[in-house]
Structures are given as C-alpha cells and as structure tokens.
Amino acid sequence: MTSFGDLGERQTVKMIRELLQKEDSPDSMDDDAALIPIGNEILVISTDNVTFERHRPEGMSPERFGWMSAAVNFSDIASMGARPVGFLSALSVPEDMDVTEIAEIVSGIDQCAEFCGTHVIGGDTKPGHGSVSGTAIGVMEGRTPMRRNGARIGDVIAVTGPLGGPAAGYHSMKESLGLEDAEFCLTTPIPRVNEGIALSASGIVSSCIDLSDGLSTALNTLCESSKKGCIIEWDLLPKHEDTVTVGEMLDIPLESLVMDFGGEYELLFTFDRNDTDALNELDIQFHIIGIITDGNDVVLRRDEKYRKVTDGTY
Amino acid sequence: MTSFGDLGERQTVKMIRELLQKEDSPDSMDDDAALIPIGNEILVISTDNVTFERHRPEGMSPERFGWMSAAVNFSDIASMGARPVGFLSALSVPEDMDVTEIAEIVSGIDQCAEFCGTHVIGGDTKPGHGSVSGTAIGVMEGRTPMRRNGARIGDVIAVTGPLGGPAAGYHSMKESLGLEDAEFCLTTPIPRVNEGIALSASGIVSSCIDLSDGLSTALNTLCESSKKGCIIEWDLLPKHEDTVTVGEMLDIPLESLVMDFGGEYELLFTFDRNDTDALNELDIQFHIIGIITDGNDVVLRRDEKYRKVTDGTY
Numbered sequence: 086m087t088s089f090g091d092l093g094e095r096q097t098v099k100m101i102r103e104l105l106q107k108e109d110s111p112d113s114m115d116d117d118a119a120l121i122p123i124g125n126e127i128l129v130i131s132t133d134n135v136t137f138e139r140h141r142p143e144g145m146s147p148e149r150f151g152w153m154s155a156a157v158n159f160s161d162i163a164s165m166g167a168r169p170v171g172f173l174s175a176l177s178v179p180e181d182m183d184v185t186e187i188a189e190i191v192s193g194i195d196q197c198a199e200f201c202g203t204h205v206i207g208g209d210t211k212p213g214h215g216s217v218s219g220t221a222i223g224v225m226e227g228r229t230p231m232r233r234n235g236a237r238i239g240d241v242i243a244v245t246g247p248l249g250g251p252a253a254g255y256h257s258m259k260e261s262l263g264l265e266d267a268e269f270c271l272t273t274p275i276p277r278v279n280e281g282i283a284l285s286a287s288g289i290v291s292s293c294i295d296l297s298d299g300l301s302t303a304l305n306t307l308c309e310s311s312k313k314g315c316i317i318e319w320d321l322l323p324k325h326e327d328t329v330t331v332g333e334m335l336d337i338p339l340e341s342l343v344m345d346f347g348g349e350y351e352l353l354f355t356f357d358r359n360d361t362d363a364l365n366e367l368d369i370q371f372h373i374i375g376i377i378t379d380g381n382d383v384v385l386r387r388d389e390k391y392r393k394v395t396d397g398t399y
Numbered sequence: 400m401t402s403f404g405d406l407g408e409r410q411t412v413k414m415i416r417e418l419l420q421k422e423d424s425p426d427s428m429d430d431d432a433a434l435i436p437i438g439n440e441i442l443v444i445s446t447d448n449v450t451f452e453r454h455r456p457e458g459m460s461p462e463r464f465g466w467m468s469a470a471v472n473f474s475d476i477a478s479m480g481a482r483p484v485g486f487l488s489a490l491s492v493p494e495d496m497d498v499t500e501i502a503e504i505v506s507g508i509d510q511c512a513e514f515c516g517t518h519v520i521g522g523d524t525k526p527g528h529g530s531v532s533g534t535a536i537g538v539m540e541g542r543t544p545m546r547r548n549g550a551r552i553g554d555v556i557a558v559t560g561p562l563g564g565p566a567a568g569y570h571s572m573k574e575s576l577g578l579e580d581a582e583f584c585l586t587t588p589i590p591r592v593n594e595g596i597a598l599s600a601s602g603i604v605s606s607c608i609d610l611s612d613g614l615s616t617a618l619n620t621l622c623e624s625s626k627k628g629c630i631i632e633w634d635l636l637p638k639h640e641d642t643v644t645v646g647e648m649l650d651i652p653l654e655s656l657v658m659d660f661g662g663e664y665e666l667l668f669t670f671d672r673n674d675t676d677a678l679n680e681l682d683i684q685f686h687i688i689g690i691i692t693d694g695n696d697v698v699l700r701r702d703e704k705y706r707k708v709t710d711g712t713y
Contacts, residue, residue, distance in 0.1 A: 090494035119521030134489040175448040180404035207433030218532030
C-alpha cells in the first residue's frame with residue numbers, strides 16, 4: 086500500500102482533484118477557494134481544517150489560535166478578491182478541555198471575522214481531538230475572481246508585504262527570544278481582504294495566490310497552475326526585519342525563513358509591467374520580486390547564481 | 400475549571416451562540432444551517448465535522464463513511480428547504496492511512512453530492528487524526544427557509560419516514576446480525592432534499608428539523624426554539640421493521656432504538672392540521688406522530704402513560 090505520509094499532501098490533493106474531475110466540473114477546483122455563480126453574483130467559498138496539535142505553536146493563546154483558524158480561510162477568499170459575507174466554524178474539542186478556552190477560541194474567531202467585516206453565522210461543536218474547520222464565504226460584487234492559472238510570460242510578480250515574519254515569530258516563541266513584532270505576525274495574521282478587493286477591482290492582475298503555505302510553495306503552485314516558470318530576485322524580496330536576527334541567533338538560513346515557512350498571509354500576484362503606474366494608484370503596498378518565464382521551474386537568483394526552488398518544507 | 404465533557408455538547412453550543420450573539424446577528428444562528436441573503440437569493444450553508452473515531456462504526460467502509468459525512472450536511476440544508484449547489488470537504492488524514500482508502504472516502508462524498516444533484520467544488524486535505532469537515536451550500540430559489548422556531552400550539556408533528564433503522568443497523572453490524580436493510584439505512588443515509596424542497600415550496604410548514612441527532616433531541620431542540628411543548632403518540636411512530644428484531648434479540652428497549660440513536664435523516668416538521676389535504680397532494684411520504692402544546696416539555700404517550708422525554712443519549 087501507499088500511505089498518505091508516503092504520497093505526501095500535495096500529491097494526495099492532486100489525486101483527489103483528478104478523482105473528482107468531471108466534464109462539467111468548474112475549472113476553479115484548482116484554486117484556494119471555490120466559485121459558485123448565484124444569480125448575478127459570484128460566491129467564493131473556502132474551507133480549511135487547523136488542528137491544535139499541528140497548527141498551534143507552544144505559547145499561542147486559544148484566542149490567537151481562533152483568530153488564526155479564521156484568518157486562513159479569509160485569506161483564501163481574499164486572494165480571489167472576494168468581500169467576506171459570513172463565517173462558519175466546526176469545532177472538534179477534547180472532552181477535558183476547559184470551556185473557558187473554548188470560549189477564547191470562539192472569541193478569536195469572532196474578532197477575526199469582525200476585522201474582515203463580517204460575522205460568525207453558524208457552525209457546530211463536537212467532541213474530538215481538537216481542531217477548527219472554518220468556512221469563509223465571500224462575494225465578488227461584479228469583480229472578476231483572481232485565479233492561480235492566469236500568469237503570462239513576462240508578467241512581473243509582486244507581494245503585498247514583508248516575508249518571514251511568522252517564521253521569525255515561531256522561533257522567537259519557541260526559544261523565548263522576545264521578538265514581539267514577529268510573534269504578532271505569527272499569532273495575528275492579517276488576511277489581505279482590502280488588498281484583494283482593490284487588486285481584483287483594478288482588472289490588472291493576471292493571477293493571485295496567498296502565501297499561507299509559504300513563498301516557495303505558493304510560487305510552485307501558481308507556476309504549475311499557469312503552466313509557466315519564474316525567476317525570483319533574492320535582493321528584491323522584502324524581508325521582515327526579525328528574520329535576520331533569528332537567522333543569526335539560531336543559525337537558520339535566511340532563505341529558509343523567508344521562503345519556506347508559511348503561516349503568512351500576504352498576497353502574491355502577477356501583472357503586466359506596463360500596468361505598474363495603474364497599480365501604484367491603488368494605494369496598496371506592494372513589492373515586485375520577480376518575473377514569469379516560459380519554463381516550468383521556479384528559480385531563485387542570488388548573487389548571480391541560479392537555484393531551482395522546490396515546494397517548501399511546510 | 401469546567402471541562403467540555405462536564406458542560407456537555409448542547410450547553411457548550413449554547414454558550415458559544417450567546418458569545419457570538421450581537422445586535423445585528425442573523426436570528427438563524429439557532430438553526431442547523433446559516434442563511435445569507437445574496438441579491439434576490441437566499442444562501443443556505445451548513446458545516447459539520449465527523450471523525451473516524453466517533454462516527455465510523457466498525458465495519459463501515461471508507462466509501463460509506465464518505466457518503467455519510469456529506470449526507471450530514473446535505474440533510475441540514477434539506478431541512479430548511481434548500482436546493483444544493485455545491486459541497487466542500489476538508490479532510491484530516493492520519494499519515495499511515497492507505498491512499499486507496501482516502502480515494503474511497505472522496506468517492507463516497509462525491510456519490511452523495513451527485514445524489515443530491517450537485518458536485519464537490521473544493522476542499523482541503525491535511526494530516527490529522529482522521530475526520531471530514533463538510534460544507535454544503537444550497538439556495539432557496541424564492542422559497543421561504545423552514546426554521547426550527549415556528550411551531551404553533553395545535554400544529555401537528557410529522558416525520559417523512561420510519562425511525563430506528565440506523566440504530567438497528569448499528570447493532571446489526573456490531574453483532575453481525577446480518578440485517579441488511581437496517582445496515583443500509585445506517586451506512587447510506589438519504590438526505591431528504593426533494594422532500595425539503597417540496598415542503599418549503601408548499602408554504603404550509605411552520606417548522607422543520609432533521610433527525611440526525613435522533614428523535615428525542617430533535618423534538619427537544621425544535622420545542623425549545625419554538626418555546627412550545629409537544630405530545631408524541633408512541634403508537635403513531637413509524638418504526639423501522641428491524642428495530643423490533645434487534646430489540647428482542649439484544650434486549651434493547653424499543654423506545655431507545657426508535658427515539659435516541661440518531662444517524663437518521665428523515666425530516667420532522669409541523670403544520671396546521673387543516674392543511675393535511677394540501678400536504679397529501681405533495682406526493683411525499685409522511686406520518687403524523689403528535690401535536691404541539693403550550694407547555695415546555697416533550698412528552699411521550701404510551702399505553703395511556705405519559706413520560707417526559709429528555710435529550711437523546713447521542
């Protein structure tokens with residue numbers, strides 16, 4: 086037999102997608118969130134399961150875990166340009182868990198939903214090993230959903246903010262380094278809802294994905310969906326300032342902190358370089374980090390050397 | 400501290416609802432599924448987490464578990480009268496699980512979605528203890544959603560089919576009794592999508608709920624939401640024929656099999672008795688089992704004796 090561990094997460098997801106593919110399947114199966122046309126509106130829905138065991142770093146409060154479990158899903162619909170209209174959470178809770186902690190998780194979910202301009206509108210609570218399955222619902226309001234598969238050769242690649250903050254925060258919490266800003270990045274990821282709406286409204290963006298699985302994985306996923314390659318310039322990558330500190334203190338390669346960790350929620354998107362001025366007018370922060378090529382590989386250029394970047398370790 | 404086990408599932412859900420209640424919260428928080436108005440359409444969404452450990456009886460194949468995990472959610476939106484338009488599944492999978500089994504679970508989910516007239520349109524797969532978090536999405540198409548809180552004094556109470564089949568099936572599988580029909584009820588629950596649509600389209604129904612948590616719990620939930628009581632007539636309850644066999648063979652009280660087990664997906668609904676003829680014209684099966692009263696209690700009348708029915712053991 087082949088186990089899930091043997092096949093790996095990404096290949097298993099591929100297998101499932103192929104299994105579910107039908108002639109009349111929507112072609113959005115490939116994206117973070119699913120699209121459903123409802124009358125004149127397009128609905129955008131994402132669901133994700135985060136577990137206490139795997140996604141709650143030591144020292145993260147129940148409230149922050151709740152926030153994070155909601156942010157994962159809001160980020161997925163933000164990457165398509167949707168405005169959130171509701172959130173559902175299915176909690177699986179160990180029998181011996183303090184109900185105060187449950188209340189704190191729910192409060193964190195609620196705060197994140199409010200931050201994203203919406204509410205928790207339903208859900209479910211059952212005994213289990215400890216996890217939150219969130220479902221975020223959004224609407225496109227006439228904008229065209231940004232997909233993963235639209236990157237064109239020659240498009241530039243940009244991200245909405247600095248990278249590696251959550252990685253630095255994770256190590257800071259684990260080793261008690263006290264890097265508060267980085268720790269905040271990890272425990273309170275900000276879904277880029279406004280950025281997603283502005284980017285999709287602009288009509289400029291050819292493809293978009295969030296960085297919740299890390300830059301390496303996001304680039305590989307976007308390039309694979311778009312059937313393109315890319316070159317990323319190391320010097321152009323905006324790095325969270327604490328990544329350097331953590332890298333030096335703990336002797337962790339900076340590249341790994343910036344590219345492979347995940348848990349961050351900036352958007353990565355592509356557009357025609359001739360539209361840079363129009364993008365500047367959107368009043369959102371962005372940093373150009375590379376260019377789409379006609380190959381299949383994600384390539385990092387650093388100090389005049391080229392390295393093929395595979396999926397992150399996350 | 401008070402643990403989740405101490406407080407219990409139902410009280411915890413109540414606590415969470417109170418925590419999330421805001422002035423502008425939708426009043427549908429009380430129902431199985433959440434309502435979102437989108438343009439002229441009303442969206443109905445339900446999410447539920449089922450675990451291998453708790454919801455997969457010994458002998459249930461991965462495929463049947465997949466079907467069941469989807470049916471739970473389709474049943475929730477069916478009870479409001481929605482037509483399904485999509486399904487998402489977030490799988491949590493143990494590392495050592497055979498990928499063939501994962502494929503079978505997904506196939507079961509897919510079959511159930513197709514049976515309900517829709518598709519799996521997205522999801523997520525992550526390592527974990529083994530669970531499926533499903534999200535079913537439906538639309539009302541102009542019909543008014545059936546809620547739990549609309550039962551009126553004097554309304555009659557009806558169910559769409561025989562009760563206790565899944566309970567009998569569970570014991571049959573456990574004790575190898577070979578009661579195929581009952582086992583099929585357990586492993587292939589049929590969400591009453593067409594019945595829900597017909598009932599909501601009729602405009603006759605004052606309240607509705609599915610029986611996935613069992614008759615006792617459903618009656619208590621519906622009466623509590625409607626701030627009413629009810630009297631159920633034991634002799635009127637349609638009992639799956641295998642319940643009697645199982646009860647006698649294993650010395651289990653028939654009342655417990657018929658009322659407390661859950662895992663069944665008939666709809667329970669209330670309506671004005673003067674509308675019985677109109678309901679007969681809908682071409683759906685139903686059995687009147689009792690009447691709504693002005694008390695707070697769910698009461699079972701059997702052999703001229705009255706017994707207060709509390710929440711099921713499920």
